[in-house]
Amino acid sequence: MDFYEQLKDMRKMKGFTIRELADRSGVSAAYISQLENGNRGIPSPDVLMKLSEGLNMPYTELMQIAGYLEKSPQAREEGAYRKPRINLRRFLRENDLIFDGIELTEGDKEWIERMLTVLFWKEKKRKDQSGDPSFTYEK
Template sequence: MDFYEQLKDMRKLKGFTIRELADRSGVSAAYISQLENGNRGVPSPEVLMKLSEGLNTPYTELMQIAGYLEMNAPSREEAAYTKPRINLRRFLRENDLSFDGVDLTELDKEWIERALTVLFWKDKKRRNGVEEPEFTYEN
C-alpha cells in the first residue's frame, strides 16, 4: 500500500472528511484530495507535521509512511534520542500552539498551565512524602 492510500485510510479510520482534516490541519482540502488520489508527490516534512496534528497521529508515523524515515525498529539509544524529555511548562510558554485548528492565546496557555498544575499537585506532594490530611464532614 502506498503513502496516498495509507493517508486516506488513516483519515477514514479517524472518521474525518477531507474538509474536516483540512480544518484541523491547516492543509487545503484540494491538496489533501490530490494527495489521496496520487496526483501529487509525497508532501514535505512540514506538511506532514500539519497532517499529523490534524489526524492526531504521531509525526514519525507519517514520516515513515512517506519514506523519510526507515521503518526498522530503533535501538534503545535511538529510541531515547528520538523521544527527548520536554518540560511541558516551558513548552507551553515558549511556543505558538494550536488545538484542533484553533490558535491558543497567551491566556489560553496560562489556563492550561494552571489546570496541569492542579492536576499534578497531589501527585507531587505524595512523591515528596507530604501526607495529605483526610477531610471529614462534621455537623
C-alpha cells in the first residue's frame, strides 16, 4: 500500500472528510484530494507535520509512511499500518469537538471526562489492587 492510499485510509479511520482534515490541519482540501488520488508527489515534512496534527497521529509515523524516516524493525515486522493509541483525556482537552452537529463547550468536555472517570473507576481500582501493569479493562 503506497503513501497516498495509507493517507486516505488514516483519514477515513478517523472519520474525517477531506474538508474536516483540511480545517483541522490547515492544508487545503484540494491538495489533500490530489494527494489521496496520487496526483501529487510526497508532501514536504512541513506539510506532513500539519497533516499529522490534523489526523492527531505521531509525526514520526507519517514521516515513516512517506519514506522520510526508516521504519523501526518492529514496525517492519508488523507490516501494515497500526492504529495509534490516543489518550482520550488529552484528546478531549486539546481538541474542538462536535457531536451530532453540536459544538461541545469546555463544560461539556469536562462533564464527559468526569463520566468516563466514573465509568472506569472500578476497573482502575481493580488494576491498582492487582498490581498487574498489563491489566486492561475488558467489557
